[in-house]
Amino acid sequence: MSTTLQSTKTRRSYDDALIERFGSSRRSRFTRHVALCLIGLFMMYPLLWLLSSSLKPNGLIFSDLALWPAEWSPSNYADGWTALEYDFGVYFTNSIVIVVLSIVGNLFSCSLAAYGFARLHFTGRKLFFALMLGTMMLPGHVLLIPQYILFAKLGWLNTYYPLLVPNFLATNAFYIFLMVQFMRQLPQELDDAARIDGCGPFRTFWSIILPLCRPAFATTAIFTFISVWNEFFGPLLYLTDPELYTVPLALRQFVDSEGQSQWGQMFAMSVLSLAPIIGFFIAGQKYLVKGIATTGLK
Amino acid sequence: MSTETAVMPEADVPPAPEHQRLSAGRRRGRRARKDRAGYLFLLPWFIGMLFTVVPFFASLYLAFTDYNLLNPPKWIGLENFTAMFRDPVLVKSLKVTFVYTFVSVPLSLAAALGVAMILNKGIRALPVYRAVFYLPSLLGASVAVVLLWRYVFGLDGIVNALLGWFGAPAIAWTSDPDYALTTLIILHVWTFGSPMVIFLAGLRQIPVMYYEAAAVDGASRWRRFRSITLPLLSPIIFFNLIQSLIASFQTFTQGFVMNDGGGGPANSTLFYNLYLYQQGFNQFHMGYASAMAWTLLVIIAAFTALTFFSAKYWVNYDN
Numbered sequence: 195m196s197t198t199l200q201s202t203k204t205r206r207s208y209d210d211a212l213i214e215r216f217g218s219s220r221r222s223r224f225t226r227h228v229a230l231c232l233i234g235l236f237m238m239y240p241l242l243w244l245l246s247s248s249l250k251p252n253g254l255i256f257s258d259l260a261l262w263p264a265e266w267s268p269s270n271y272a273d274g275w276t277a278l279e280y281d282f283g284v285y286f287t288n289s290i291v292i293v294v295l296s297i298v299g300n301l302f303s304c305s306l307a308a309y310g311f312a313r314l315h316f317t318g319r320k321l322f323f324a325l326m327l328g329t330m331m332l333p334g335h336v337l338l339i340p341q342y343i344l345f346a347k348l349g350w351l352n353t354y355y356p357l358l359v360p361n362f363l364a365t366n367a368f369y370i371f372l373m374v375q376f377m378r379q380l381p382q383e384l385d386d387a388a389r390i391d392g393c394g395p396f397r398t399f400w401s402i403i404l405p406l407c408r409p410a411f412a413t414t415a416i417f418t419f420i421s422v423w424n425e426f427f428g429p430l431l432y433l434t435d436p437e438l439y440t441v442p443l444a445l446r447q448f449v450d451s452e453g454q455s456q457w458g459q460m461f462a463m464s465v466l467s468l469a470p471i472i473g474f475f476i477a478g479q480k481y482l483v484k485g486i487a488t489t490g491l492k
Numbered sequence: 493m494s495t496e497t498a499v500m501p502e503a504d505v506p507p508a509p510e511h512q513r514l515s516a517g518r519r520r521g522r523r524a525r526k527d528r529a530g531y532l533f534l535l536p537w538f539i540g541m542l543f544t545v546v547p548f549f550a551s552l553y554l555a556f557t558d559y560n561l562l563n564p565p566k567w568i569g570l571e572n573f574t575a576m577f578r579d580p581v582l583v584k585s586l587k588v589t590f591v592y593t594f595v596s597v598p599l600s601l602a603a604a605l606g607v608a609m610i611l612n613k614g615i616r617a618l619p620v621y622r623a624v625f626y627l628p629s630l631l632g633a634s635v636a637v638v639l640l641w642r643y644v645f646g647l648d649g650i651v652n653a654l655l656g657w658f659g660a661p662a663i664a665w666t667s668d669p670d671y672a673l674t675t676l677i678i679l680h681v682w683t684f685g686s687p688m689v690i691f692l693a694g695l696r697q698i699p700v701m702y703y704e705a706a707a708v709d710g711a712s713r714w715r716r717f718r719s720i721t722l723p724l725l726s727p728i729i730f731f732n733l734i735q736s737l738i739a740s741f742q743t744f745t746q747g748f749v750m751n752d753g754g755g756g757p758a759n760s761t762l763f764y765n766l767y768l769y770q771q772g773f774n775q776f777h778m779g780y781a782s783a784m785a786w787t788l789l790v791i792i793a794a795f796t797a798l799t800f801f802s803a804k805y806w807v808n809y810d811n
Contacts, residue, residue, distance in 0.1 A: 346561070
């Protein structure tokens with residue numbers, strides 16, 4: 195990881211070295227900016243169109259192609275909020291509850307497991323670690339049907355348990371792996387010093403290792419947020435009562451409820467459902483980029 | 493830089509020196525205490541593994557049974573698997589998934605590598621560009637974006653409007669079986685940002701001096717790409733390839749939301765996992781769905797193994 199996380203300073207000098215050697219001509223640099231801007235515009239356009247359509251009256255969405263609405267209809271937001279059986283406040287609350295508990299669960303269980311794998315020595319550690327990495331590659335659909343039957347037998351259908359409990363049981367090997375990679379970089383001397391001072395493994399974990407792992411936790415929290423917020427399949431499978439619906443399930447109801455073509459309202463709620471992800475992305479971009487770069491490079 | 497190290501557990505730290513001075517009994521006690529601490533930390537994970545290992549074998553068993561949730565599973569041997577061969581819808585769903593995977597994965601990886609290389613040439617405002625290209629990959633699997641795609645590619649959507657400017661006729665992107673899957677492939681390519689970030693990080697680890705030395709020796713731009721960038725980046729290409737293949741074989745949400753839970757026009761967007769869901773949770777053919785799940789697992793494992801096997805011909809681990 196350390197090689198990836200070059201400080202801004204070395205990165206800049208790397209850039210400068212490259213610019214000096216290869217990108218020196220002003221014209222080629224200009225061409226590159228133009229190319230990148232075009233690709234970027236192309237990629238952002240659907241999202242900008244979504245935002246603009248959410249502010250247009252229904253009649254104009256498909257006839258007026260300009261991004262800047264000729265006629266504003268901010269009421270899409272107010273109307274969309276209450277368009278479904280329950281108002282979107284219910285769905286947002288549901289989503290937030292699930293996301294927050296999932297983050298807590300992943301941080302708790304994955305950090306424990308990661309500490310065990312990264313810093314403790316016990317019989318069978320290598321075997322278990324290999325098993326853990328194996329589950330990281332295991333396609334989830336293989337477990338789907340027995341898990342569904344199990345949760346049904348436990349009486350957990352139409353509750354949040356199937357979505358939450360696995361997160362408290364470190365079933366997300368990716369986050370364990372991320373934290374293991376991070377903890378391994380911390381000097382072993384820390385643990386030794388703590389032991390000499392009389393700390394047991396739990397105290398060492400809690401007082402020494404955890405506070406140092408904050409960046410890895412931030413990465414885990416943001417990844418969990420984005421994946422759980424977007425999660426569609428689990429809620430679709432386990433939640434049948436509309437009162438329990440998460441935002442993605444609710445959004446889909448806009449098209450389910452026949453083609454009443456309230457596009458403006460649907461787009462308005464789509465914007466609201468994407469806004470938290472974009473917000474977290476902007477706030478936590480650093481951790482996200484580091485996180486996925488780490489998993490790819492190590 | 494190699495992915496190989498990723499799966500290799502770190503070697504055990506040599507035992508503390510005082511171990512040698514302890515009696516056998518004391519050593520065993522210490523060992524047991526260490527084991528206990530380790531297992532305690534792993535306790536949630538152990539319980540979680542039960543939720544993985546037991547269903548894993550349970551689904552293998554169910555694959556050989558007829559089971560509808562109401563009556564107990566009935567052993568029927570290989571019947572589910574032979575039925576799969578005769579099921580034209582299943583064959584169709586497999587074809588859809590293969591076409592989707594083998595078109596969209598190479599395209600998105602090529603886009604990811606291409607843009608990463610432009611960004612790596614040393615450019616101002618790199619973080620801004622990176623953010624713009626990365627953001628879609630976080631949104632690509634969300635219901636909101638798939639819904640958006642339906643309308644962007646709708647008959648009077650912006651894509652057809654754009655085509656209209658060039659005098660091209662409007663295309664029924666979402667309702668014409670020849671084009672429905674194309675819209676989802678485009679959606680996949682749109683999310684090239686996450687492999688791009690990984691490529692970018694990998695490119696930054698290639699020492700600039702290699703390029704300098706090659707330039708001094710008169711190597712062309714293409715030659716530098718072929719002989720420096722590609723070999724040194726190959727472990728990362730390999731990693732991205734494996735990741736994308738596994739994820740792409742399991743596509744579900746895009747197909748489901750695009751066509752209201754159905755397979756789209758002439759089942760042209762009926763992904764394998766979508767059909768599995770329909771069999772398992774609409775028809776309650778749990779045995780058949782389990783057989784489907786294992787078949788896909790074997791297919792994914794085969795392609796992963798093939799990629800791993802091919803790695804020794806094109807992936808460079810010298811570094």
